[in-house]
Amino acid sequence: MTTATPTVPTGAQAIRKSTAAGRVRKRLNSRTATLVSIVIAIAWTVPTVGLFVSSFRPENEIKTTGWWTVFSNPQFTLENYQEVLFGRSSSSGQLASYFINSLAITIPSVLFPLAFAALAAYALAWINFRGRDWLYIAIFALQIVPLQMALVPLLRFFSTGVTIAGVQVLPAWDLVDEQKFAQVWFAHTCFALPFAVFLLHNFISQLPADLMEAARVDGATHPRIFRTIVLPLITPALAAFGIFQFLWVWNDLLVALIFAGGGNETAPLTVRLAEMAGSRGNEWQRLTAGAFVSIVVPLIVFLSLQRYFVRGLLAGSVKG
């Protein structure tokens, strides 16, 4: 700060004087900066690379030598993936089946909150009714309720229905096997709504008011405006939330563990992997390949749609 506030002429001199030394220092600075950033980047990447390389190594090699020895002694195989995806024995993983479960859980769990939240966000932004602002604040505030608060009663809601004063108001869902997907969809949809409404409201409320006004004057009803004007304009926001929710649901462990159960009829990849890591923690040939089976889909989604994801992240966190 002291050097930053000289009078004008000395300041100009200082700049001229410092150029030579300053350039060296700057070069040095930028070189250390590059070095440090490369070190961080390597530290962040190496663990993943290690697992990835290992997943292609033969079982015996993985268990006896470090993955870095692969550079002097390359041996690769697809055996691990074959085994972990399609192997018949119960210990092998059978991940192909769980992969389908993950898909079956994720797709509806993204679509439902997306549609419901878009409708709600439109109403909260552009339909005039009493108590609108309070309702928005209430939904917004629900974001802070940890989903742990809902787990026990929600599970009971599915298994025994709702009874008020001894009268069965809602029946139990009584779902078996793959029908339990519905429970998971329901839970994920409920838990996603507050954030979804908030994120989409951010976008929808910023659409130009003139546009809505003009449409209203032309006699368009709200559903019409929503379908023909709003929906096309908020596709980037929909994409942003869609990716968010996709990653969240695909990667979720807690909700699936409680509402899907552990069997191969409904449990997603994460549940199976966590189980394998616990019970077969040293079967690295399966764990490494299994981990990559679960990582590959979100990775593709993420890399191809990163732009939308970042935009959603910034809108969701910075404006909030």
Added chain:
Amino acid sequence: MEFDFAAEQPKFLMLMYGLIAFVAVVGGLLLLLDVVPAWFARRREAQLVAASVSGAPLPRRGKPQEGLFALFFLLPTLLLLAVGLVGPAIRTTLLSFMDAGSNNWVGLRNYGWMFSDPTILRVLTNTLIWVILVPLVATSFGLIYAVLVDKARLEAVAKSLIFLPMAISFVGASIIWKFVYAYRSEEQQQIGLLNQIVVSLGGEPKQWLLDSPLNTFLLIVIMVWIQAGFAMVVLSAAIKAIPADIVEAARLDGVSPWQMFWQITMPSIRPALIVVVVTLSIATLKVFDIVRTATNGNYDTSVIANEMYNQAFRYGQNGQGSALAVFLFVLVIPIVIYQIRNLRQQREG
């Protein structure tokens, strides 16, 4: 290839039912919203025609049914939130004052248990360590990296590398790091990177995840590894949003990079910094997957969310599990209040 595709068919059928339900509900709702107003409009037209024919005074036009529309738009969301979130949250609060089977009221006993049982106290301490360290370390790394790669060559690639773990599930990340921490006895070759480094520096290999309290810190590393990317992206955007003329003016004044960072960059990105720290604190409070996958909460590594799961869903202790969930909620509140106050200050300032 011994994969039995036929056995998977019920799942696809169920998925299809789900999609049909989606189309039916959402499409039906939109259709309803389209048809009903049209029907009302037609009836009104008929009324008008009848009125003009009979020469009676025209019926007064009622207020447009805005509220009704809003109700239909909001109906699915409100219903689901009430059934799936608000109702259960209230019920959990009640359950926390009841016994394991939720039959009798026990007052504050579950809370008393929480603050007296040594294992739970350990859990609370661990959670505290997590909540202090993760936001601090992840934000620092994110910030340093964002500053270092700003306007550097290959910036996009460099950022992607750090950002990538965000796409990996906590379970996957835990497996990746468990492999880094893997242990082989001294006579064998090490297969875990960390032990290999220790050995090549002349140390003895350790069973890292069994060694309390070090293991908690090693689990924290996993969370930091995942979340630093989030911090980096948000902070990098904030850094790029600093007006160029301020930076230019400072540069003309001959400010060193160090001063530039503390006197220009830091104050400008303060709001983003707060958002990142708050978001990470809340996410860290609820951390579950990492602890469960890496150690299953054994060896003194358990945290609140993990203990809550164990109490409620493994030991059948609904009261104690609920009390932990409520405590989690209570811990989030001050963070959120701080955040709201900050936002308000920003808006006024």
